[in-house]
Amino acid sequence: MGVDYYEILKVNKNATDDDLKKAYRKLAMKWHPDKNPTNKNEAEAQFKQISEAYEAIYSIFLSFLVLNDPQKRAIYDQYGEEGLKDLPPPGSSGGSSGFNPRNAKDIFAEFFGSSPFGFGSTGPGQSMRCQSDGGGMFGGFTGADNIFRTYSEGTSAMPRKPPPIESKLPCSLEELYSGSTRKMKISRTVMDGNGRAIPETEILTIDVKPGWKKGTKITFTDKGNEQPNQLPADLVFVIDEKPHDIYKRDGNDLLLVHHRVSLAEALGGTTVNLTTLDGRKLSIPVTDIVSPGYELVVAREGMPIVKELGNRGDLKIKFEVKFPTKLTSEQRAGLRRALGG
Structure with missing residues (x-):
């Protein structure tokens, strides 16, 4: 079957419009190359793949809702991305190579407006379904028009990351001697695909290592609250020692x-x-x-x-x-x- 777009976006085959948008928003922010300077090549590949997967499944979604074309999803489910690419584009009377994914930067800018990573939203003179202008499936990723430039070269600032949210984790001396596993239930606010704040709960696992001392910090990246136009905060647990009766x-x-x-x-x-x-x-x-x-x-x-x-x-x-x-x-x-x- 080839590439499984559902698996790439971590959604099931009955995903709704909101599910798709939420999945894309989360993964695109995670894998944007400017957010991963130490492994930029891998991040760029992941970012392109996420954009293609979103465009593919959303194309199926539009065909089903707008054009009343339930066969399109069935064809993809059976034949994968190759079958999808052989279909004509929505609204056309025929033709081949109908699936031509948009430039990844256009998809990203559509979600985040004026791009927080420095490459501006799609505006006049830039097609919302532009063809490759820099080589490869997602034009503009190479050459002079490189969207993965440093923040200082962009026209808008990187989204601000709020300070970490710290919380004490009281541990007995016995736990710090032998080690233990703690399950922490957290409640936080996340942004859905439409930019609305919704509550979410999650269970985090903390493996307390033997010998850890008071003040040791355990960081869960991006597990704090999310706010519009901001990166998620990090959640940090700080080891605290309970008094002991003997030692x-x-x-x-x-x-x-x-x-x-x-x-x-x-x-x-x-x-x-x-x-x-x-x-x-x-x-x-x-x-x-x-x-x-x-x-x-x-x-x-x-x-x-x-x-x-x-x-x-x-x-x-x-x-x-x-x-x-x-x-x-x-x-x-x-x-x-x-x-x-």
């Missing part, structure tokens, strides 16, 4: 502060029993004397390090010694003997 984070390290031990444990040794953020049980022996300011470091039991796969920071335990409030005379004497004082 505090210090970069890639975890801190366990104010772990309380008795004076006897501080002097005679003890064991610290902990549950890690991923649910493991740790028993950490303390054989050193716990003096003021003492810190026990457990290597590689901290947070995952994003740029060092499999590596982790450290767990640092800071102690608080609980002194007795009363001692008997025998206890005092025993301490003096034991401590040599």
Whole structure:
């Protein structure tokens, strides 16, 4: 069958006029070469193909509605674009090569008026169904009349892109330790094929990576609100850390502060029993004397390090010694003997 115009525009075979316009508007803005300077060749090819697909299906649509010609869509559905090109143009009495798509810039300008990408709308002296004037199916894309010029060479400004819309994404320390998948339902405003603002909802998936820190940003390009004559805003989620009951984070390290031990444990040794953020049980022996300011470091039991796969920071335990409030005379004497004082 060849090229599937329906698939190119991401519409089904029962698409309405509004469906076609909305699909073209969205894809044309996405793939315009001036919006894709890093892969301009691919974008130009996609942009031409989108324009041809819109023109082809819209031609079928007009034949069905205006000329009461239901066979045209059936012929395309059966024979593809080759069958469509063998048909006479709408309103003619015959002839071959009836499908002659308009210049892509004319189609784009028809939607966006004075072009936001710098090549002006179709005006007097420029046919709305012009033939190729620069070679290839879509004339004007090469040579001196190159519509894919830089913005500074155009006559009108690039559509303004609003500032990103930022939203906090609170995550527990456990999520940032092990990673998680979050589903976020968003509501936004988009423009339909007729330039009207309509509400839309969508589910976005965010894969929280182990070791991500507070302030990490996840950007969904063009998923913010759309407004007339503007590019869609980007939607940005910013990682925020929820407070934890036991641990505090210090970069890639975890801190366990104010772990309380008795004076006897501080002097005679003890064991610290902990549950890690991923649910493991740790028993950490303390054989050193716990003096003021003492810190026990457990290597590689901290947070995952994003740029060092499999590596982790450290767990640092800071102690608080609980002194007795009363001692008997025998206890005092025993301490003096034991401590040599």
